[in-house]
Amino acid sequence: MNKSTTKLIQYALAASVLLPLFYVNFLMYMSGNILMAMGMLGLLVLGIFIYASHKGYVYRYLFPGLLGFLIFVIFPLIYTFWISFHKYDARNLLTKERVEQILLSETFEPEGALGYAYKIYPGVSFNTYQLALTPKDGPATAEQLPPMFLSPEFSLPLVDDPQILDLSLSPTPPSGEALTLGEITRGKLHVMLRGLKLKLPDQQIVALSSLREFSTQKPVWEKTKDGGFKNLQDGTLIHAQSNSGFFETEDGERVGVGFRTWAGGENYSRIINDEQIKQPFVRIFFWTFAFAFLSMLTTFALGMFLAVLLEWEGLKARTLYRTLLIFPYAVPAFLSILTFQGMFNQEFGAVNEFLGALFHITPEWNTNPWLAKTMILIVNLWLGYPYMMIICTGNLQSISKSIYEASAIDGSTPWANFKRLTLPLVLPPMIPVLIASFAFNFNNFNLIFLLTGGSPKMVGGAGIAGETDILVTYTFNLAFKNSGADYGLASAIATILFVIVGILAWLNLKKTQGSAS
C-alpha cells in the first residue's frame, strides 16, 4: 500500500467519524439548544486540532478518556452543585419556559363559539389516527357540502401534551371507515384527544369540547409587557414569584404548576434549621460514620486473624482453606446481598429457623432498629473479610521469618508475637487500604439499598428516612422515592457527602505517596 492510499483511508475514516458528529451538532443547533451546540462544536474543533496538529500530540492519548470524564463525572458534579442552590422538587419540577408554554396553550370556549362535528379515522400504522372536522352550522345545502378540514396523522396517546396540529381544507374524507362512537369511548380515545389543539387555516384554535364536538377556543392567558400574564376571561393578572416558584395573583394565590427557581443557600440551611430534616439527617450522619468504621474494623480484624492463621506453616490444607475462604468475594455482591435479605427474614428465613431450632430465639432482624443494624454489619463482614484477608496475606508474606525465630527463643506466646511483631509491621502499609475501605463503605449503596432498603422506618423521618439508611441511600430516596422527588435538597446533601469523601480520598493519596517515597 503506498502513501497516498494510506492518507486516503485516513481521511475516509476521519470523515466517517466526523460527519455524523457534525450532523448531530447541526440538529442540536436547529432545535434551539444554541449553548449546547456551541459547546459541542468547540469540543469537535478541539478534537480535530489535537489529532491533526503535532502540537497536540500528548493530548491525543488523553482526549478520549478525559472527555468521558468531563461529561460523565465533572459535568454531573457541577450540575448537582448547581441544583443544590435551587428549589427543584415534585411541585417545582418544570423550567419556567415550559410553565409559560403550558399557560399560553390553555384555552377556553368563548361565548358564540363555533362547533365542529368530528370523525376519527384509523391511520396507516398502529395507534395512529386522522381527524376530519366539519362546521356544525355552516352552509349545508344540497348542492354545497360543508367544508371539511383534515388533520395530519397523529398517534394516541399524544406524544406531547398539549400538542398542536395544523388543519387543512380537503375535498374528500380520508380513506377507510370512520370509528363509531362506541369504538371511540371503548378505546378511551375521547380522553386522549383532550390535549389536542387544532389550528384552522385562519389560525383559529379548536379543541374537544364534548364527546361529539370540537369548538373554537381562545387562549386563556395573554403575555403582558412586564413579563406577567393576563387572564382574558376575567382580567386577573399573574406574575412569576421567584420565592415560591409559582405564578401568583396579586393576592398571592398560586396559578398553574410551579417552576424551578433559585433558592440560594436555602437547601443547606434547611439541613441545619428544619427539624423535619435535621433530626433524621443528624442520626443518619452518625450511623453512616459508625457503619463505615465498624465495617472497616470488623472486616480487618477477621481478615487479619484468618490471614495469620493460614500463615501457620504446620497447618495442613492451607491452600484449600484459602480458596474456600475467598468464596464470598467471588460471588457478585448484589446476589449475596439479596440472598441474605431472604435468609434474615425474621418469619421465614434460614437464620431464624436455625436459631429457633437450636436456641429457641427468633430475633427481630427486620423490625428492631438495633438488630437490623447488627444484621447489616454481619452481612458486610461476610462480604468484606476476604478482601482484607487477601491483602493481609500479601503483607504478611513480605515479613522476614527470622524475626519470629528470635522471639521464639524468648519463649513468646503467639498472641504476644502478634501484638509485638506482626501488627506493628503490617499496620502501616494497611492504612491506605483501611481508609479506602472506610470511604467505600461510607457510600456502600448496594448493601443498604438491597438488604434493608433503609427499613425499619425512622420515627419522625417524614416517611423517607429509615433507621438503617446511610447518607447515600437517604439521598437517593429523597430524590427518587415517589413521595420525595426533592432534587434540590438531595443535591445539597450529595454535595456535603462529596466534600467528606473527597477529603478522605485526598488524605489517602497523601498517605500512599508518603509510604511509597
Add this chain to the structure above:
Amino acid sequence: MNSGSKRLTRKLLAHAFLILFIMMIMTPFLTVIASSFSRGNFAPSKLIPTEISLNHWKYVLGIPYDEVVNVTTGETRTLKADVVPIRWFWNSIKISIIASGGILLLSGTCAYAFARMKFAFKNQTMTGLLILQMFPMVLALVAFYTILEFIGQFAPRMGLNTHAGLTLIYLGGVSIYIWMIKGYFETISTSIEESARIDGASPFQAFILILLPMSAPIFAVVFILSFISYMSEYPVASVVLQTGDQWTLAVGANSFLYEQQKLWGRFSALAVLSGIPITVLFIICQRFLVSGLTAGGVKE
C-alpha cells in the same frame, strides 16, 4: 501437658474452627440452591427442599410449564415468562464486556501519557481525577438522567432506556483504572522503549508494540475488576433502563423481590444460574487479581 501435645491440640482447634467457619460461610449458597428447586416462592430457609420442583428453573430459562391455579379442581394454566430472565444475564454480560473494553482503551491511553510524557498540570490532573471520582455515581443520577434525555433527542439509540446510553455513563469511571495502569507502567523500565525510539519508532509504535505486550497482566486485572463492578452496578441501571427487556441482571433479580410479593424461588434460580459462571471466572482469575488488588482498589 508437654509442648508437643499442646501444639497438636492447637492444630486440631484451628482445623475445627476453620471447618466450622467455612460451613457457616457456605450456607447462603446451599440455601439458595435448595430454594431454586423448591415448590413455591418461599424465603431461602432449608438446606434440602421438602418438595422438589423444576418450575423456577423453567421460568428463568423461558420454558413453558404448567402451574396449578385451583387446588381443589386441580385446574392448571401454562406459564411462560414475558421477558425471559436469562436475557437480563445476557444484557449484563454484553454491557459489562463493552464497557470494560472501552475502559481499557480509554484508561490505557491516558495512563501512557501520564506515565511517559510531560505536559502542563500533569500531577494536578492526576490528583483531580482521583478525588473527583469519589463523587458517588448514585448521587449524580439526576444529572445522568438529564444528559441521556438530552442525547436521546438527537440520537435515540443512545438515550434513556438504551444499553448504549448506560455504557456511555459507565465509561466515565476511568480514573481508578488510569491510576492502576499508570502505576504498573512506571514499574517497567523505559530503556527498551528508548532504544526503539532511537531506531525510529514513533511514541505510538513504542506504546503499542513494546509497552502494551509487557503490561498484559495489569490489563487483565483492570478488565476483570471493571467487569465485575459493572455486573454488580444497580442504581444507575435501575434508573436508566425502564423496560423489562432492557434490564440488567441486577435490576431484573431485584424486580423479583417486590415489597408486596417476593418471588424467592425465581430469584434463586436466576441467582444460581448467573452467579455460577461469574464465580468460576473469578476463581480462575484469582491469581491475577491478588497482585492487582494489593496494588490498591476496592471491589464494588
